[in-house]
Amino acid sequence: MVRSHLSKRANKYLRKFRKWPHSPYKTSWHHNFAQDQAMQILKTATFQLGSVNNNNKGSLLSTLIDSFKSYSCDPTPKAYFFLIKALTQHSHFHDIPPVLDHIENMESFETPELMLMHVIRFYCYAGMVQDAVVLFYRIPRFRCTPTVRSLNLLISLLCRRPEWIGMVPSVLLKSQHMRIRFEESTFRVLIKALCGMKMVGYAVKMMKLMIEDGFSLDGEICSLIISSLCEQSDLTGKDALVVWGDMRKLGFSPGVMDYTNLMRFLVKEGKAMDAFQILNQMKEYGIKPDSVCYTIVMNGTVKEGDFVKLDELFEEMLNNLDEALKMVASMEDLGCKPNVVTYNTLLSALSMAGDLSKVRGLAKEMRLKGIEMNLHTYRIILDGFVGKAEIQEACVLLEEMLEKCFYPRSSTFDDIIVQMCQKGLIAEAFELMKKVAAKKIVPGARAWEALLLNSTSEFSYSQASFSELLRTE
Template sequence: MSSFVAHNVSIRLYCSETASFNQNYDVEDNRVESDVEKLYSTIMGRPIGHRGMEKALDQLGIPLSTPLVTGVLHSLRFEEKIAFRFFTWAGRQENYSHEPCAYNDMIDILSSTRYKVKQFRIVCDVLDYMKRHNRNTVPVEVLSTILRKYTEKYLTHVQKFAKKKRIRVKTQPEINALNLLLDALCKCSLVEDAEALFQKVKSKIKPNADTYNILFFGWCRVRNPTRGMKVLEEMIELGHAPDNFTYNTAIDTFCKEGMITEALELFEFMRTQGSTISSPTAKTYSIIIVALVQNDRMEECFKLVEHMMSSGCLPDVSTYKDIIEGMCLYGKVDEAYKFLEEMGKKGYPPDIVTYNCFLKVLCDNKKSDEALRLYRKMIELGCMPSVQTYNMLALMFFQMDDPDGAFETWHEMGKWGCAADTDSYCVMIDGLFRCNKVEDACILLEEVVNKGIKLPYRNFDSFLMQLSTLGNLQAIHRLSEHMRKFYNPAMARRYALSQKRKSMSLRGK
């Protein structure tokens, strides 16, 4: 009897100890999950490229562990650049060092990215070295060896091309790989790490103009133009001449940071001391003009337009688009009209391409009143709208759930003798189906068949799905027979497979 009681007591004690162990295990598990959520929300709550992410993580004060770090990496597995930033930050924290499983997770994330061929193989090599040798930092000599091996392994096609064309390559083979590594770090917004690495190795590996450009663009990416200008000054001192693309990037960054004075000073330097490859372009002017518009400095804006014309810098379509888009986005529609008038007075009257650029901005922002005003003004000035003009208007009305406006546009197109093209029919039919105007959509599909128009396969497939949902077998048969002239079953299968692969890639598989 006593032995039975003792046995029973021991069972109860064992069960209580096991329950206690399980409870502690569950509590620890829940704590890790909670900390993963806190870290993840802090990381994703910052704008991409914002340099304050690391400071925000520091302020949380959460002690790191391997399960916690791997949990966050798993949550960030589809955001490889942000994951790499978190991994780098975690590796610097006191009382924590990455274990092999954390390295492996990071390498898996970087290896599965779409950038793996271009940027991240070298990063994987460095991480793998750190994992195998249990180091927190990589010596410069070892890094140079890794860079050389990477160049020999992955950049052989460059060397073969140079040998075939008898091009003498003057740069060290390591510099190409180093530039890829710096570029990868900068694109992850780890510009301070990139510059620290550059300072360590520049005595061993001679940098070229691309190296400085990468660092300069990196500082511009994280909105720190002051540091970027220091890199630019060092670049010029060493005899590397920046081109106008580099200067345009700096000016654009200054303008986005609200540093208009600095942007104008750099522009003046380009204008007075710039070489042939670094003098202001139409893009330079458009960046500053839009910045002046944003800051409501319209008088200076139009003076700059005059200066652009007098200096012989001819505007192109992209110039018109950038300036007009900037003016419209900041509510300066009347000023946009004035800009077109000024250009006309200077001997550059807007054509249909220019007007369509203007119209696209208005349509994309669903400013229907302004879009129709511009359409009427085009006709008044004798610039007849093109089929693209009507397509943009019709699409805008459908996006605004206004099929009547789209129909008016369709009839207006016929009134002015502008023949509808394939895109016109696709916009109208798709919009009518979405607005539940099924009968009208079927009438236009009948026109497509009667006129022998070849629909793009994507639209054909979409229209068949719509008709299938409606159960309109007669229309399905008629449209399928018509499209059989243009497409065969093999092509249909290839299209279906490509769509399947695309959908799987979006799911991260």
């Protein structure tokens, strides 16, 4: 019994006087809860930011401080970032400096670089470029280690406008004192910005500095510089070829688009022969030119009047008829309209290949574009029809030729008569012979032979027809 009495007294003493340690989990939970409640007060205040009057705008910083103070906890970087985002969203320019000053002088946490980058971006978009540069220089004072991310951001923003780009050298110099190490990404940002501003000459110089600093050649950057050539005016065709050669020596492996862009620039500069050489270089390195490549170079040779090179290019294109057809389709877009000679060359190749569907399509395209077919055009198409024994289409086309006083080759006409006779079209063959004879065209021996051999069953008609033919002659 005594032991029990003493135990009760001891427990009562412990409950009254002993201080048990708080649970760490409970403490963390209370702390997080307090921060959440404080953030809720701040969010409620910022949601009303668009409607409050000017006298109340400045109270948001006080709201942040007081809300966290009322819950016995310190303001977090997240809370300040939320406040800054709200102020920038509503363009409250004058309320941002007090917040930044308070973070710099009154807080002790390490300020996230992302928060400061957000303000830098906002300042530049608002045209407050000097404020953006000053804030970049202040980054270490916020207990934040500046990195190449903030440097790249500021440079890319400064390069957006020609009047700001003059500040870039001083920023780059200052960044070295801030111990920000240049990376390949920094050069990439600069080169892209310069190309975007059509200052390709400076972009090339920056690329050379990049190589001198020990960085490897970036194929994407090389392609960007080449693609920007046609939109700038500070490089000549000769300069472009030097840059191209330097890139190749450094290991740049251009693709079809790179070759295309360079040839387009050279033609624009009136250097069609150099573009022709680049085309040959392309083939030497095992890269197959497409229709666009050929069209660009052909456009240049037309402008310079080098029709020998033009024929050479076109004949080469005929090895791939599909690409040749694409080339003709794109010539007009490049300001080099295909003419009847261009179409005749294609029609000849298609006819020899026996692709009559494409022959028909190309002939229709000529008519739609108002390109008049000449004697050579008709003969090419007619030979194609005869070669495939499409005798009905051949006869229709021949009728059209005769109306325009265009005459087929004697051998082609003989083939038509022979095929008509083979198909039993004897009467039609005689009618055609009459029309041809009326035009003072003398059929060949094969045509007469075919008619004689196939006219025995219709002797009376044939005899009369021969008499008419003889009188016509």
